[in-house]
Amino acid sequence: MSGLNLIASYPRSGNTWVRALLTALMRGDGSLNINALEGPIASDRSFFDDALEVETSDLLPDEQRRLRPLAHRAVPPQKRSFPIKTHDAWLPAPGAAEPPFPREAVGAVVLIIRDPRDVAPSFATYYGVTVDEAIAWMARPELSIGNSTQGLRPQLPQLVSSWTAHTASWLDSGLNLTRVRYEDLLAAPLPTFTAIARAFGQSAPPDLLASAIDASRFDRLQAAETREGFRESSPEAPNRFFGAGTAGGWRQRLTAAQANRILRDHGPMMRDLGYED
Amino acid sequence: MSAESGGVTASPGGDLFLCGWRVRSDLALPELTPWIGDDREADLTIRIGAIPSRLDDARDVSPLLQVTSQKQARLSIDGVASYWLRSSHEIVVDPQMAADSPDIRTFLFGTVLGLLVHCRGLMPLHASCIRIGGKGVAISGMSGAGKSTLAAALTRRGHALVSDDICVIDTGAAGGPVVRPAFPRVKLWQDSLEAMGLGSDGLEANRFGQRKYYLRFAGAADFHTEPVSLKAVFLLRAQNVALSGQAEIQKLPPMAAVAGLNDQIYRKRTAAIWGREGELFQAIGQIVSAADVYRLSRRTDFSELDSLLRCIEDHVAS
Numbered sequence: 001m002s003g004l005n006l007i008a009s010y011p012r013s014g015n016t017w018v019r020a021l022l023t024a025l026m027r028g029d030g031s032l033n034i035n036a037l038e039g040p041i042a043s044d045r046s047f048f049d050d051a052l053e054v055e056t057s058d059l060l061p062d063e064q065r066r067l068r069p070l071a072h073r074a075v076p077p078q079k080r081s082f083p084i085k086t087h088d089a090w091l092p093a094p095g096a097a098e099p100p101f102p103r104e105a106v107g108a109v110v111l112i113i114r115d116p117r118d119v120a121p122s123f124a125t126y127y128g129v130t131v132d133e134a135i136a137w138m139a140r141p142e143l144s145i146g147n148s149t150q151g152l153r154p155q156l157p158q159l160v161s162s163w164t165a166h167t168a169s170w171l172d173s174g175l176n177l178t179r180v181r182y183e184d185l186l187a188a189p190l191p192t193f194t195a196i197a198r199a200f201g202q203s204a205p206p207d208l209l210a211s212a213i214d215a216s217r218f219d220r221l222q223a224a225e226t227r228e229g230f231r232e233s234s235p236e237a238p239n240r241f242f243g244a245g246t247a248g249g250w251r252q253r254l255t256a257a258q259a260n261r262i263l264r265d266h267g268p269m270m271r272d273l274g275y276e277d
Numbered sequence: 278m279s280a281e282s283g284g285v286t287a288s289p290g291g292d293l294f295l296c297g298w299r300v301r302s303d304l305a306l307p308e309l310t311p312w313i314g315d316d317r318e319a320d321l322t323i324r325i326g327a328i329p330s331r332l333d334d335a336r337d338v339s340p341l342l343q344v345t346s347q348k349q350a351r352l353s354i355d356g357v358a359s360y361w362l363r364s365s366h367e368i369v370v371d372p373q374m375a376a377d378s379p380d381i382r383t384f385l386f387g388t389v390l391g392l393l394v395h396c397r398g399l400m401p402l403h404a405s406c407i408r409i410g411g412k413g414v415a416i417s418g419m420s421g422a423g424k425s426t427l428a429a430a431l432t433r434r435g436h437a438l439v440s441d442d443i444c445v446i447d448t449g450a451a452g453g454p455v456v457r458p459a460f461p462r463v464k465l466w467q468d469s470l471e472a473m474g475l476g477s478d479g480l481e482a483n484r485f486g487q488r489k490y491y492l493r494f495a496g497a498a499d500f501h502t503e504p505v506s507l508k509a510v511f512l513l514r515a516q517n518v519a520l521s522g523q524a525e526i527q528k529l530p531p532m533a534a535v536a537g538l539n540d541q542i543y544r545k546r547t548a549a550i551w552g553r554e555g556e557l558f559q560a561i562g563q564i565v566s567a568a569d570v571y572r573l574s575r576r577t578d579f580s581e582l583d584s585l586l587r588c589i590e591d592h593v594a595s
Contacts, residue, residue, distance in 0.1 A: 035520060045420060052339045052341055053339050053547055054352070056420070057421065058387060070339075070340040071340070149488050150466065151466040151469065152466055153421065154421050154515070154577075227521065228520055229520040231516045231520060232517075235578065238518040
């Protein structure tokens, strides 16, 4: 059986929240340490350094992108390993011949999708840019994260692409994919989370699911981050990783012009996913 | 003088020093210091020559690396060079660009050196090493953790550099584990150079077009060839934010020290194929009993560099 299970999403769309839910489910005792979340991150440089037996910091960006899928072939995933978080689009990045994971190695994919109007303000905070800039980035087919020419980042470059192209790339990938809307996970956590656990073949008795959902409530995650700090938060927004975790917050946070621009950029895909007014 | 065995001509500028070995090289290796030891035969020859595309009975460890059970290895970096570790005494390099390009040495003094160290029964730790008050201090961690930055900054405070990125440890030395000095050069990204008030003008780039550079320390006081006792290892953890209740430097109990060091064995997958896990585990045990092992959490920016350096010096002195 293929073992490369993926939690795929656009940045700021609930990926870490799902990792928190799955971590709490795995622990099964209702406790959750946000600085010890399970799960590798797909672009983690140390994985590729180990897999390739070469420092990726000595490789040029095109070489890194070409070698990413090949590294997964060199180190096949272990059976029953925790799903991997990824913000990559299912597209060949510049210099690469194929998407970042070898198709034959991918097991189950859970794609988390969030209304791009709620993604935009969160994206702006995380990357330290204005909301208008965030909206412009989210419309760029060539958008890539994890790049730096001046220094070294802990992640390899990842082709994220525009919100529409990212979403379409996964939906059209032909992979064994379960689609989850962030909004459904908020509104109906139990059945939605059950579907996620099932997709990854994780046993999920209702009482354990309920306690994992409780342990991963946004107010708890936020309080823990304020209290202890969160190592995965960004330098641009230290310890402000977990937002309010609401759906429809864009009505307060975006101007009418900003909301319209997102609708203009991503209208067809948004309508397909039920994001309309 | 009689011809050398193996038909390798003398190094262009004479023999060179690397980790205690006498090196004879076809390839110019400007970062190495001259051999000033005894008149032994060369311990290691580096030739320019053709390399078979496939080693006999090789297995692919990665898309870039073949290894054999006889401890041979072939590394291939398209457009740069292929490298053949033929024995513990011989490396063949087949350049695909000008032979004096730093790009070629980047991988020679990276993976190839690491595998040679395994081949010779020593332990390569993913660490830079500094001599502080006569004690060997290794600064270990994954790429980007800040090993070279801290090592370079400590060198600029008057301590001698022992090695960068690969710390060659001999745990069989009488009197406990020692680090064998490599050469006086670190590799630094533009942002690290700037944080130390240095520019990149005139420095060789690690790779063509990359803003990561070779910074060489030329002064005689900056480098000694004698091995140094390993007395402290700092395992770096870089993070974007400080976590509450987390000490900047924390001494690790033996079990955590063993696990932390094991994580930082350089080119671990090939070492396992070569059956070295047992001896490396023993080597780590010897290091843990002779040296203090600390976890050092640092912010990824350079705002606290000076206080961190003083902190390291204080821990080593105490």
